Structures are given as structure tokens and as C-alpha cells.
Amino acid sequence: MSGFIHRRALLASGAAVGLAAAVARPAWAQAADPLADLDGLVHAFMAEFGTPGVALAVVRPGQPDLTQGWGVRKLGSPEPVAPDTLFAVASNTKAMTAAALAILVDEGKLSWDEPVVRRLPEFAMYDPATTQAMTVRDLLTHRSGLPLGAGDLMIWPTTTHTRAEVVHGLRYLAPVRGFRTGYDYDNVLYVTAGQLIERVTGTSWESFVTERVLRPAGMAHAVPAPSLVSTADIAARHARLGGPVYGMGEMRVVERQETDSFAPAGGVQAGARDMAAWLHIQLARGLGPDGKSVWSEIQSNEMWAPQTLIGTSAGPTADEPGRSLFATYALGWQVFDWRGERVVAHGGAMNGQLTATAMIPGRGVGITVLTNAEEVGVQNGLRNALLDRLMGAPAFDWAAYYRNRGQTRREAALATLKAADTGKPVGGPTAPxxxxxxxxxxxxxxxxxxxxxxxxxxxxxxxxxxxxxxxxxxxxxxxxxxxxxxxxxxxxxxxxxxxxxxxxxxxxxxxxxxxxxxxxxxxxxxxxxx
Structure with missing residues (x-):
């Protein structure tokens, strides 16, 4: 589940019943300061979607960082969300694994386009030709030919599989398309990338990412894997339970479903202050807070260069003003156009938490949204609203957009469930x-x-x-x-x-x-x- 947008989370993208009227212009749209009345904006999203807690990181040229929390870490408890409260950033971790590889490329210890088997002789895909052709770059670009989510049951939910077992299991996963012929999101190849880093460096992925990526970036409180969390200042998990399916019903606390085996694909735990530092080093093309290069500008360009086409559309409409003409996947990042400008972004989805990171490199602007509930309306709606504000774009009511979308999906789900309840298959066991x-x-x-x-x-x-x-x-x-x-x-x-x-x-x-x-x-x- 690590770190991508879940269909079941989309069911929970609105708490209100009934479709919204025409999209209205929010009151804050008239503000001269794009972050004026930010409290009002965040509280409106939290109230709309029943989310207990949110943290934001916003970085802008010539402005102090905004790192702030709203609400509580856990329903029924008074502890507030603060700038250092840890959230599971989930698949935002993928860019950190890519950065770790970029450092090794800078140091001449590997190259993006060398075969994986050169470093991991035990690596094998279902097709022997793909095994020999798969490069380090291919591990990060979701173009292996594997079907969507293939092998995820080795890393999700909580499992006893080791990373070595995940890599071994790849050889049994049958492809659904030709190698490098299309996009299907996966997690298991990022786990493989973590094993590759360990093999090249002689140290664990956790140690290397901490010492060479997180700390040099200024991410002082971030930890690379769930088991390494030692602070009590960590956001709880929340989802809607008690309805006909997961994602419907009342907002409740849910247990974490995480194990360290998936960490290179989605294990980092970080707060808003950490994520502000991450945005800074990205926008500075690898320069850390001390002015020293953590990775080169050449590698920064590599990580942001589109590799795989995700999809295309006819572009924005009045109902969907943020719809992209194109969406691509780079190395640990999605790259797409937003209202005519390039955005570098990624989302993260873990049970009970959703997060989003987005940067507008041409403006030197970056944002991260951290939430402690499975509510896409807050994750993406708040991200979109902040992007619009920081770009000076015409206001659009993203809360209404996701409320409508969520209601439509819930109604479709209920219809499907009703059909299933009345359509139980005829027959039963044919043997004792x-x-x-x-x-x-x-x-x-x-x-x-x-x-x-x-x-x-x-x-x-x-x-x-x-x-x-x-x-x-x-x-x-x-x-x-x-x-x-x-x-x-x-x-x-x-x-x-x-x-x-x-x-x-x-x-x-x-x-x-x-x-x-x-x-x-x-x-x-x-x-x-x-």
C-alpha cells in the first residue's frame, strides 16, 4: 500500500452527503498574501473531511519557511500536531532512495544504465531477457512490464517477508506487457533498489539513507523505517470504519500496518520541518543547508527527467482546471504540467495516513501536506489549493471538487455492494x-x-x-x-x-x-x- 493513492481512500474523500452546487470562489481568494488566512483554509478542509490532524511545509524564495501543525495527533487525545510530529511519508520515500543512488552515481560506484545483475547476481525477473536488460534506472521508473501492484502482498499489510525474499520472489511474477512498453506502478523494484544500495555500499539502506541523504539535507528528526521511531511525537492512523466497506463509516483510530522490509519504497517517517528541508535541497539541486553538495546538479536533472509516460489528456477544463496535458514518471518523482507550469511531485499513502509533496521549480516553491487520515480530499485538495495560491491562479473550490468526487464513488461502491449481496454464487464445496x-x-x-x-x-x-x-x-x-x-x-x-x-x-x-x-x-x- 506504500505510498500511492488508494482506490479505497478515494471512497473516503468526502464526509458530506449530497452533491455540491457549482464551485464557488472561497473568501480567502481575495487575499493579497497567498498564505493569508491559512488557518481558515486548513480548518475548512479538516472539517469537511473529518481529518483529526494536518501538518504543512511551505518554502518560498525570500520568505521564512512555514512549518506548522493543526489539530490533534490522535482522536480522543489532546496532544497537538506540531512541526516535528512524525508522519509516514510513504511513497515520498522513493525520491530519497533515488537520491541515495544518485550519490553513488556521482561517486562513480555505479551508473544509472548498468545492468542490475552486475551488482545483484541473484536478481531475476520472470523473463530471462528482462533480467539481463534491467538497469538501475529501470528499477525506479515503473516500466518493467509487471502488472500494477505486483508482489505487494510481500510488503503489505504487516508481513514477515524479508527484503531478500522480496527480491527472490520477483522471478515468479509474470509480466502483463513488454519490458519498457508502458507504465504500471510497483513497489517491489524499489525494495530491490534498496538491496542494491546495501550491496554497493556494504551498509544497510537505513544507515546509508540516514547518513548520506536525510541528515545532510537537514532532516534532523526523520527516520528511515518504522521500527526506528523512538519519539512519542508521532501521528496516529485514522480511517473510516463501520460502514459496508473500509473507507465508509465513522473516523476511527486504526493500527499501523508497516514493516521495515518495504522501507526503500515507503518507510521514511518525517515531520513538516523535515520536509521543508527536503524541499530546500531539491529546489537547490542537491545543495545542503551548509552549502555543500550532497548530490550534483547533473544528478538532480537526471532525477527530474521524465522516463515513462503515465498519461495524457486534452488539458484543463472549467470543472478540472488543474488537469494536466501530460503526466510522466521520472526517478522517484512524477513530473506534470499544472496550469501551464512544470510541477515535480509525489504522493504517499499508508493505512491511516496520506501525504503529498509538490514543487514548482520555476518559482522556487515547494509544499508538503501531511495528514493522519485516509482522506484524499485533504491530501490532494489542500495541495492543489496551495499550488493555486502560490501561483496566483484563479481560485477554485477544491474541497467541493473532492466532496463531489467522493460522493460519486461512494454511491458507485454501494451499488456494487448491493449487487454482490444479492448475487452470492450458487453452489458450494464438491468435496468434504x-x-x-x-x-x-x-x-x-x-x-x-x-x-x-x-x-x-x-x-x-x-x-x-x-x-x-x-x-x-x-x-x-x-x-x-x-x-x-x-x-x-x-x-x-x-x-x-x-x-x-x-x-x-x-x-x-x-x-x-x-x-x-x-x-x-x-x-x-x-x-x-x-
Whole structure:
């Protein structure tokens, strides 16, 4: 889930019911100072989407940094969000991994276009030709041919997979397109990039990123992985629970679903003051706060240079004034046009928190939005509103835009769920339940155990503690999971039965709205024992 925008989060992008009227011009739009009444703007977004806490970093030429928090770190507790309160910046970490590689390129210890296998001989993709052709640059550009989110169940939710196991699992993930022929977001190749850094430097990704990227950038409080957080000043996680699906219902505290194995793709924890320092070093093309070069301007240009086309459109409209003509992926960054100017940006999504970073290099302006709830309306709406303000663009009510969008998605989700409730598949097990019990193994994920539980069956994905619970018959030789953890998505498991004995299990997410990191559809478990 690390760090990309989740479809289920989009369901939660508005709390109000009913579509908004025509987009109105907010009162703050008349302000001469683009950050005048910032408190009013932030509180309006927080109230609209029920978000407990927000922190912002805004940097501008000739102006002091703005690093500020609003609201509380955790619902029901009084501790406020402050400039140093840590948030999971999730996939904003990808640019930090790219910066670590850029430093090694500057030092001549590797090159962007050398084969990965030269440094990681154990590295292998499904296709041997791709294995030999994959370069360091390719690890960062989402053009490997892997399907969207492939292998994410090795790093999400909380898992016991190691980074070495993630790299080993790549060889079993089948592509859906040709190498370098299109864009599909992945996380597992950034984990591989972390392993590459470790192999080249002889030190852990955590140590190298801390000592060579975070601290030289002036990110004094940031830590590279969840397990290294030692402060109590950390934002809690919140999401809507209690409704028909995750993302609907009341805002509640949820447990963190993070492990260090995914850290190179999305593990950094940082506050607003840290992120202001990150914006500064980016806009200064690698110059740290002491004036020394952390990475060269040449590498800064490399990291911002578009590599993979994400998509195109006809451009802005009255209803979508920020719609880009083009969107691309560079090295750990998205690059797109916003109201006629180049923006370098990235988002981050972790369970219970969403974040966004965006820079307008031509103006020397940068912003980071940190939130402690899964509300896209705050993450992207507040980002967009701040970009508009700092550019002097015509005002647009981004809160209304995301409120409308969220309501539309919720209505579609409810219609889908209603159809599912009335459309339970006909049929059931074709073999005695005892025969389904056993151990099944997928080559990239690992083991799944099915066992008798009273009169029924229970399942456990042995590498994912949250994936445990009863099985409910759901059509011929198929069962729906009822995971006991309400913050994870359920799946439908389908058994292949031969001569009265289940021998294989395939899977898919139960909800068509489940986030792409729940890549159950890429699993194929084969029976290995009773």
C-alpha cells in the first residue's frame, strides 16, 4: 500500500452527503498574501473531511519557511500536531532512495544504465531477457512490464517477508506487457533498489539513507523505517470504519500496518520541518543547508527527467482546471504540467495516513501536506489549493471538487455492494470440508494454511498475520474470507479439485474497489501437504 493513492481512500474523500452546487470562489481568494488566512483554509478542509490532524511545509524564495501543525495527533487525545510530529511519508520515500543512488552515481560506484545483475547476481525477473536488460534506472521508473501492484502482498499489510525474499520472489511474477512498453506502478523494484544500495555500499539502506541523504539535507528528526521511531511525537492512523466497506463509516483510530522490509519504497517517517528541508535541497539541486553538495546538479536533472509516460489528456477544463496535458514518471518523482507550469511531485499513502509533496521549480516553491487520515480530499485538495495560491491562479473550490468526487464513488461502491449481496454464487464445496484442509504454497508469496474450525474452515496466510479468519462457502469450491482484522480487504479463494481432492488455490479481492496492493489475483497456491 506504500505510498500511492488508494482506490479505497478515494471512497473516503468526502464526509458530506449530497452533491455540491457549482464551485464557488472561497473568501480567502481575495487575499493579497497567498498564505493569508491559512488557518481558515486548513480548518475548512479538516472539517469537511473529518481529518483529526494536518501538518504543512511551505518554502518560498525570500520568505521564512512555514512549518506548522493543526489539530490533534490522535482522536480522543489532546496532544497537538506540531512541526516535528512524525508522519509516514510513504511513497515520498522513493525520491530519497533515488537520491541515495544518485550519490553513488556521482561517486562513480555505479551508473544509472548498468545492468542490475552486475551488482545483484541473484536478481531475476520472470523473463530471462528482462533480467539481463534491467538497469538501475529501470528499477525506479515503473516500466518493467509487471502488472500494477505486483508482489505487494510481500510488503503489505504487516508481513514477515524479508527484503531478500522480496527480491527472490520477483522471478515468479509474470509480466502483463513488454519490458519498457508502458507504465504500471510497483513497489517491489524499489525494495530491490534498496538491496542494491546495501550491496554497493556494504551498509544497510537505513544507515546509508540516514547518513548520506536525510541528515545532510537537514532532516534532523526523520527516520528511515518504522521500527526506528523512538519519539512519542508521532501521528496516529485514522480511517473510516463501520460502514459496508473500509473507507465508509465513522473516523476511527486504526493500527499501523508497516514493516521495515518495504522501507526503500515507503518507510521514511518525517515531520513538516523535515520536509521543508527536503524541499530546500531539491529546489537547490542537491545543495545542503551548509552549502555543500550532497548530490550534483547533473544528478538532480537526471532525477527530474521524465522516463515513462503515465498519461495524457486534452488539458484543463472549467470543472478540472488543474488537469494536466501530460503526466510522466521520472526517478522517484512524477513530473506534470499544472496550469501551464512544470510541477515535480509525489504522493504517499499508508493505512491511516496520506501525504503529498509538490514543487514548482520555476518559482522556487515547494509544499508538503501531511495528514493522519485516509482522506484524499485533504491530501490532494489542500495541495492543489496551495499550488493555486502560490501561483496566483484563479481560485477554485477544491474541497467541493473532492466532496463531489467522493460522493460519486461512494454511491458507485454501494451499488456494487448491493449487487454482490444479492448475487452470492450458487453452489458450494464438491468435496468434504476436511479435504480442503492442508498447506498450500505460492512461489513468490509463501504458504497458506487451511484447517478445520468446528463445523467449518479457517484460513491463515502464514506471512501476513492480519490475513486470518473463517471461510464462508461462496460458490462451487470457492470460499470468501472473513478476516478478523476489519482494516484489511477480504478475498475469494477458489480451489481446483481433482479426483475429489483440492490441489490448487487461486484468489481475488472480494471487493472490486480494493486497493491494488491487495494483489490476491497474482497468487497461485499449490498443495504441498495435509
Amino acid at each position: 470440508l476436511a479435504r480442503y484442509a492442508g498447506l498450500y504454497r505460492d512461489p513468490w508469496y509463501g504458504d497458506l494454511e487451511v484447517r478445520r474450525d468446528g463445523e467449518g474452515l479457517k484460513v491463515a496466510f502464514l506471512k501476513t498475520p492480519a490475513f486470518q479468519g473463517p471461510l464462508e462457502p461462496w460458490g462451487p469450491d470457492a470460499f470468501r474470507t472473513r478476516f478478523t482484522d476489519p482494516t484489511v480487504e477480504d478475498a475469494v479463494l477458489t480451489f481446483a479439485v481433482k479426483r475429489g481432492r483440492p490441489v490448487e488455490v487461486t484468489a481475488k479481492a472480494f471487493s472490486p474497489l480494493a486497493d491494488f496492493s491487495y494483489d490476491f489475483q497474482h497468487l497461485k497456491f499449490k498443495r504441498i501437504g495435509a
